[in-house]
Amino acid sequence: MQLKSVFLSLFLMAPSAFAEHCWVARNCDTALETEVLKKYPSRLLRVDDALRVKLDDGATVELLSSEENDISYIVVAYFPEVSLVAIESLEYSGEIRNVYLYPMKDASWFGNHKVNVGGFPVLSPNKKRMAVFGFDIHAQYSFNGLSIYNLEDARPFLQVGVVSGVWGVSNVTWVTDTELTILKGSYNEKKDEYVNTPGAVILSNDSISFNRSN
Secondary structure, eight states, rough: OOOOHHHHHHHOOOHHHHHHHHHHOSSSSSHHHHHHHHOOOEEEEEETTTTEOOOOOEEEEEOOOTTHHHHHHHHEEEETTEEEEEEEEEETTTTEEEEEEEEOOOOOHHSSSOOEOSEEEOOOOTTTTEEEOOOOOTTTOOEEEEEEOOOSSSSSEEEEEEEEEEEHHHHEEEOOOEEEEEEEEEEEETTTTTEEEEEEEEEEEEEEEEEEOO
16 A cells, blocks of 8 residues: 555544554654644644643643754643643654653643653543553563553542553553453564454453453
8 A cells, every 4th residue: 555545544534543543553643743733723833843832821831842852742632621731752763752641730730740651541431531552562662551540630640550561552442431442462473463352441440351352
């Protein structure tokens, strides 16, 4: 398939599917940012190397990418329902990436209460939790696994999480407030291919269980 048709198929996806493909494939983070900026122009703006964020109190803060410091910032998601923005940081020529949840309350909260969640965030239906997934099992430079963050306090905190060096997670969808469907992916070195196992994740208090789908 030609490159042009590949990107056309991506833009025809549902927004959540497009976002997840960009995150797992690692090939179109800037395109993902473009979609977020287009949807929320009054709150998020890109000016050359600067990412400007308008906060809830009307103030504007700026994150400046720098070749000299080998760091760049890309917005990957904005959640107005819970006043959080997810911003990816890329270091070491893009090999190391993390995602921070920044509170949008004011400049003090934005700078002092950000939370490094590592992977791509997906908000639960009741807006009380955030599922965060990562898939980098080949290079293993970034987060692999699944984490659940609780949003009921002023600052998001990790409720439960599973990190792995042999499998990653993609295609995360909340079914209910305590159940998600995912793809659990591993790499078969002999066949030089990825193997994905669909399943359901059940959240119970401070534990999660994975049930393979038939």
